[in-house]
């Protein structure tokens with residue numbers, strides 16, 4: 543059983559979110575329900591200072607502007623300087639040239655601990671031909687686990703590709719996490735909040751990012767599954783899901799062990 547969740551609730555890590563206007567409230571409420579402490583700050587004047595003061599920083603490009611991109615680069619570097627984990631959520635990475643450029647700028651300037659993305663966003667980062675569809679996963683053909691492992695090795699980070707089944711890799715090992723519920727893809731912000739939840743787990747499990755993110759993904763799937771037992775309609779699922787993040791304990795989810803070595 544993982545002790546990370548109790549540690550998180552004891553320490554209430556300050557999670558610095560540089561996020562999009564769609565999900566800011568949901569993300570803050572989800573983090574609070576889980577037991578972390580959210581702060582949203584994306585002005586270039588303060589982003590670096592906030593990143594240095596926080597436990598981790600989450601860079602989410604969902605509704606990015608020139609100024610917020612500049613601020614994210616500053617915050618990412620400040621988090622690196624402070625030894626804090628950095629999560630990149632490359633929302634809609636393949637949708638426009640601006641987003642593709644932003645992701646490659648951030649990955650070039652900042653040592654990212656985790657990339658948490660869907661399959662379409664992974665394809666955009668890896669340069670795989672793909673039919674992007676806004677912020678959704680879109681359509682295409684790729685060996686997701688192999689591509690994720692290549693991206694993990696290229697950027698020296700952990701990569702979590704989510705969907706019906708999540709895949710997590712550090713370039714050498716892979717774990718798959720099943721569960722959750724399809725309604726999770728019918729609410730906005732499920733992925734964005736998950737990235738922030740991963741940030742909260744990384745804050746208390748810095749020494750083993752792979753295992754910390756595995757725990758976060760497993761907890762999140764369990765919360766979705768249990769919430770959907772109460773309601774699988776999007777509106778009421780939203781509040782049931784937030785409640786589940788508050789109610790779940792360590793006994794309600796298992797941290798999966800790596801299934802196999804990844805193909806080189």
Ligand SMILES: Nc1ncnc2c1ncn2[C@@H]1O[C@H](COP(=O)(O)OP(=O)(O)O)[C@@H](O)[C@H]1O
Nearest residue numbers: 660704705706721722723724726727732733762
């Ligand atoms: N069809 C599905 N069945 C079960 N869980 C899902 C499904 N689609 C998404 N999820 C879960 O929803 C969460 C958000 O993932 P995803 O929808 O891939 O992110 P994004 O919103 O960034 O595209 C993850 O925990 C993922 O496992």
Ligand SMILES: Cc1ncsc1CCOP(=O)(O)O
Nearest residue numbers: 562564604677731732733734
């Ligand atoms: C709809 C939308 N548009 C820009 S950001 C955003 C939210 C995306 O959230 P998620 O990736 O968690 O579904």
Ligand SMILES: [Mg+2]
Nearest residue numbers: 633677733734
């Ligand atoms: Mg997303």
